[in-house]
Amino acid sequence: MHPAIQGLMTIVIGVGACVAYFYFSNQLVDRVLFPAKGPNAGRNINRANMVRPWLFLFPALFALTLYLAYPVVETLRLSMTDRDQGGAFVGLANYSQMFSEPKFWEAMTNNMLWLFVVPAMSTALGLIVAQLTDRLRWGNIAKSLIFMPMAISFVGASVIWKLVYDARPPDTEQIGVLNAMYVWFSGNDPQQWLTTPFWNNFFLMVVLIWIQTGFAMVILSAALRGIPEETIEAAIVDGAGPFQIFFKIKVPQIYPTIMVVWTTITLVVLKIFDIVFAMTNGQWGTQVLANYMFDKLFRANDWGVGSASAIVIMVLVTPILVWNVVQARREMR
Amino acid sequence: MDNIAGSKSSLSWAVNISVVLIVALWLFPTVGLFVSSFRTADQIATTGWWKAPFAAEQNLTLRTGSPETQVQDGDVWVIEGNLFDEEGVEPAPISVWGTSSRDVGAYAAGETAETRAGERVTVQENGDYRMEAPEQIEGRRGQRVFVTALVPPEFTLANYQQVLFSDNATDSMAKAFFNTLTVTIPATIIPIVVAAFAAYALAWMDFPGRALLIAFVVGLLVVPLQLALIPLLKLHLQIGIGKGYLGVWLAHTAFGLPLAIYLLRNYMAGLPRDIIENARVDGATEFQIFTKIILPLSYPALASFAIFQFLWTWNDLLVAKVFLIDATGQTTVMTNQIVELLGTRGGNWEILATAAFVSIAVPLFVFFAMQRYLVRGLLAGSVK
Known part of the structure; x- marks a missing residue:
């Protein structure tokens, strides 16, 4: 069967099955199990109302539990077993093996570097652009163009930036913008930007910053618009300059939003995989955790160490998870 | 606020210029790729894409007419003609030329060169040449002439032809395009249906444990996908789904659910209470309230999520690699195809x-057509 037809059938069957499930299970509760008539009508209505939320929730909860909650536990278990020994329990052996690998520490250091640079740069640039475009007549067009990389896949972005970083042999014409400018200004030989250890990390980060700045800008720009005008007017009356207004009046008021943007980008950074995979595949000292894990899983076929590194990512995410849950609970009150 | 004291016009100029610069900087890389996709391999390799709209100096290798066409003119043998006509190349003004590949710019247009065989060659700017030899010229092919010509800008659709319609399996994106579409559409629609019902229950139904469930969803929102890979792949292999479309649809559906439920619940909880209570008083069942009132009213939130999920599944590489693409490579998606091209065709920028x-x-296209909903979804998801 052609996959496209299969896809169409899946939509029809999937959506149809969902709707049918919701419809018929409702009918079952209302008509058969707890009919709202006869001697027990009142009690039945109450019971039906107790059951119904769970009917509505069941498919989603089932999928969430099976596809997201269970894997956390299972990965934790797998990280303490060895596949070669038939899945025998080996305690923390996988972890100690992982901690003794220099490649893991390289990934860890790089991830920390990403964690410092990318959220900070994206948020700062996003904030600057949001402020600059705030009162421009063509601000919306500018914002929309800076926001555009959000729609481009990490892989597509990697190709785009690989062309920017392209290096040709010395004395031939450079077709990568960066080297063309570098040779033009400095007169030196062109550089292999992606294979120069340590600094190549930053050239990879630029790609993610390029993508995430638009996201930060959109959210921060909405927050800037939400600042009460009176506070700014009062500051102007008191003689504050534009920079004072920005740093002392505006930024403190949108501080919670800055935190939200920061943590959201942090989450993206912790899971960054595609860019490194497509541009350097972790060579030349650019390994990151998610790519290290992919290597272990699908190249080395070592599910134990692979799971252990996934758990490391989970541990790094946990503080944000807790913060989010606490925040959400506070809002609901 | 525009005319308030403190916003000087000089500052406003500075703002305008810096925004123009930032926008240009942000667009530049993408435009580069776009322009390059309309250039030939030669053009890309010899000049930067930013020079594409201008005429460029290019080195061409052309040949004079073959010795068969020589005529005797007095005591010399002569071949005459136009270099561009001989090769069927678009004419371009020649600046310098040469007869040896080691020195392609030895002579200016109009000058006369003497080859090792003793022939005298003259090449004019428009490509007309005259080759004279004291004796009959031997050989079957004409003399090679290396010219440096100013070639006008030229754009081509041949790359798209090659990528979209050629039979070459490694270059072809057509199949991958349809595969991506096949992954994306069910993976966008199904989670919406599942999540909408759950979101309604979490927003408008009272039951014990509701707050806990919401916290559960918020927690799952940030669980890294990486943790799900091995356990789910094992599960899929055990229950016989294996690697394939069904597996990737299920995975995308489940991975999209937390955001879907979260966005939709927040939106639904903000709908006016009166409407729902009136409907209840009028005897509507919960199912009717949901399908006839809540769902149509939630359209903006549904659209927001649909765009997120569409972009995410279309652009995804990891989930497809793990759950979809098997050893045969028949089900490859575009992102994976591009990564493979990066490996095999790393230098073939066209x-x-x-x-x-x-x-x-x-x-x-989706982004520019539906940006409003995307922004709205982002704001609903993060600004509180």
Whole structure:
């Protein structure tokens, strides 16, 4: 069967099955199990109302539990077993093996570097652009163009930036913008930007910053618009300059939003995989955790160490998870 | 606020200029790829894409007419003609030329060169040449002439032809395009249906444990996908789904659910209470309230999520690699195809650029057409 037809059938069957499930299970509760008539009508209505939320929730909860909650536990278990020994329990052996690998520490250091640079740069640039475009007549067009990389896949972005970083042999014409400018200004030989250890990390980060700045800008720009005008007017009356207004009046008021943007980008950074995979595949000292894990899983076929590194990512995410849950609970009150 | 004291016009100029610069900087890389996808391999390799709109100096290797066409003129043998006509190349003004590949710029247009065989060659700027030899010229092919000519800008659709319609399996994006579409559409629609019902229950039904469930969803929102890979792949292999479309649809559906439930619940909880209570008083069942009132009112939130999920599944590489693409490679998606092209065709920018642009075009279109909903969804998801 052609996959496209299969896809169409899946939509029809999937959506149809969902709707049918919701419809018929409702009918079952209302008509058969707890009919709202006869001697027990009142009690039945109450019971039906107790059951119904769970009917509505069941498919989603089932999928969430099976596809997201269970894997956390299972990965934790797998990280303490060895596949070669038939899945025998080996305690923390996988972890100690992982901690003794220099490649893991390289990934860890790089991830920390990403964690410092990318959220900070994206948020700062996003904030600057949001402020600059705030009162421009063509601000919306500018914002929309800076926001555009959000729609481009990490892989597509990697190709785009690989062309920017392209290096040709010395004395031939450079077709990568960066080297063309570098040779033009400095007169030196062109550089292999992606294979120069340590600094190549930053050239990879630029790609993610390029993508995430638009996201930060959109959210921060909405927050800037939400600042009460009176506070700014009062500051102007008191003689504050534009920079004072920005740093002392505006930024403190949108501080919670800055935190939200920061943590959201942090989450993206912790899971960054595609860019490194497509541009350097972790060579030349650019390994990151998610790519290290992919290597272990699908190249080395070592599910134990692979799971252990996934758990490391989970541990790094946990503080944000807790913060989010606490925040959400506070809002609901 | 525009005319308030403190906003000087000089500052406003500075703002305008810096925004123009930032926008240009942000667009520059993408435009580069776009322009490159319309250039030939030669053009890309010899000049930067930013020079594409201008005429460029190019080195061409041309040949004079073959010795068969020589005529005797007095005591010399002569071959005459136009270099561009001989090769069927678009004429371009020649600046310098040469007869040896080691020194392609030895002579200016109009000068006369003497080859090792003793022939005297003259090449004019327009490509007309005259080759004279004291004796009959031997050989079957004409003399090679290396010219440096100013070639006008030229754009081609041949790359798209190659990438979209050629039979070459490694370059072809057509199959990958349809595969991506096949993954994306069910993976966008199904989670919406599942999540909408759950979101309604979490927003408007009272039951014990509701707050806990919401916290559960918020927690799952940030669980890294990486943790799900091995356990789910094992599960899929055990229950016989294996690697394939069904597996990737299920995975995308489940991974999209937390955001879907979260966005939709927040939106639904903000709908006016009166409408729902009136409907209840009028005897509508919960199912009717949901399908006839809540769902149509939640359209903006549904659209927001649909765009997120569409962009995410279309652009995804990891989930497809783990749950979909098997050893046969028949089910490859565009992102994976591009990564493989990066490996095998790393230097062929005309193929890479075009392939990347084919995969980027659809999300970009969706982005510009439905940006409003995307922004709204982002704001609902993070600003509180």
